Structures are given as structure tokens and as C-alpha cells.
Amino acid sequence: MLPAAARMRASREFGATVRGGVRVARPSVVVHASSAGDQQRRVGFVVSKKVGNAVTRNRVKRQLRHLVRVHLDEAPPGTRVVVRALPAAALASADLSGDLAGAWQSGLRKLEGRR
Template identity: 60%
Template structure:
């Protein structure tokens, strides 16, 4: 589980991460990673989740979001960044592969962000 300070909350943070961040996609999730280069960057990685109505009804979307939040809490960030995890409709249809897809996309997105 992710504590409050480790979550992205402001729409501007989500937008900047999606627009300017490195991206890696799998069939169930897309991960955007952006290095924090502000004057006062946080001492930890912040993660935000986007689950659209295409994924399903409110119950399904919240279930997918809870799973993603749980899995993201266990993943390692090589450096302090902002991360946006976007769930695709397949995340609700194939929940058994979400963890592996998230780990794969997370690692590839961080590798691309480190290269920039």
C-alpha cells in the first residue's frame, strides 16, 4: 500500500509526467516515468494511477486501482521520480497478468528515463 505522501494528486503533476515522461507499455498497463527536477524535489518516488471508464464500472475500476497500488508499493525505483500508471481495459479482463506486466513496464520505463 502507498502512503499519502507517495501518491501523485495534482492534475498538473499527472499531465507533466504523461507529456514529458518516458513511457513503456504492456497489454494491461502503460507506465510513464518523469525525473523530478524541481527546486525542491521530494525524497521519494510519487506514484499516480489512471483507470478510465473503458476498464469497467466503478467497482471494477477501484479493484484494478487497488491491485495496482498494492503491486507498485513493492516495486523499486532507482531514483526519485513521478510515475503514472495507466490501466488498460485488459487489466480487468486478465488480472493474473497485471503484476508481471506492471513489473516489466516499470523496469523498461525507468531504464528509458535513466538514459535521458
């Protein structure tokens, strides 16, 4: 599970990350990444009703949290990441890991190129 300090909860953080950062899409996820002024790495998740019913959305969120935990230390300090699940995330749990890993790496490379 992700530490509480590593989770994004405020709407303004989500909005700033999505609007001001880089975007990388894969078939089951979209990763938005941006830099912030502090040293804390933070991650937020967006799983809309298009993904499925409440049980499905919660299952996808749990899978994403578990997968992101592995990649969180790869991000430089002060990085904000929003992971948005697409409807395909509910169907392809095996592909979710690969899609997230690829999008995460690409997003961090794009963000590093902007700095």
C-alpha cells in the first residue's frame, strides 16, 4: 500500500498536475506527470464510472496502487503523477502492469526533458 504522504487527495493538485504536466497514454492507462516545488513524490488515481461499477473501479484502483508502489522510488523528488484508468483497465489486468510501467517510464523521461 502507498504511504499516506505519497497520495494526492486535493482537487487542485490533480488539476495542476493534469494541466501543467506531460501526458503519456497507453491502451489501459494515461499518466500525467509534473514537477512541484517540494521534495515529496505524490501519486493520485482517477478511475471514472466508464471503467465499470463500484466493485470494478475499486479493484482497478487497488491494482494500480499496488503497481505504482514499485515505481514510486524511480520518480525524482518533487514529482506529481496522476494515473487515469481507461475502460480497458477493467478487462486487461495482465496488460495493466505493462501499460503502467511503460507510461510511467515515458512520462518521467518526457518530464526530465522539460526541466
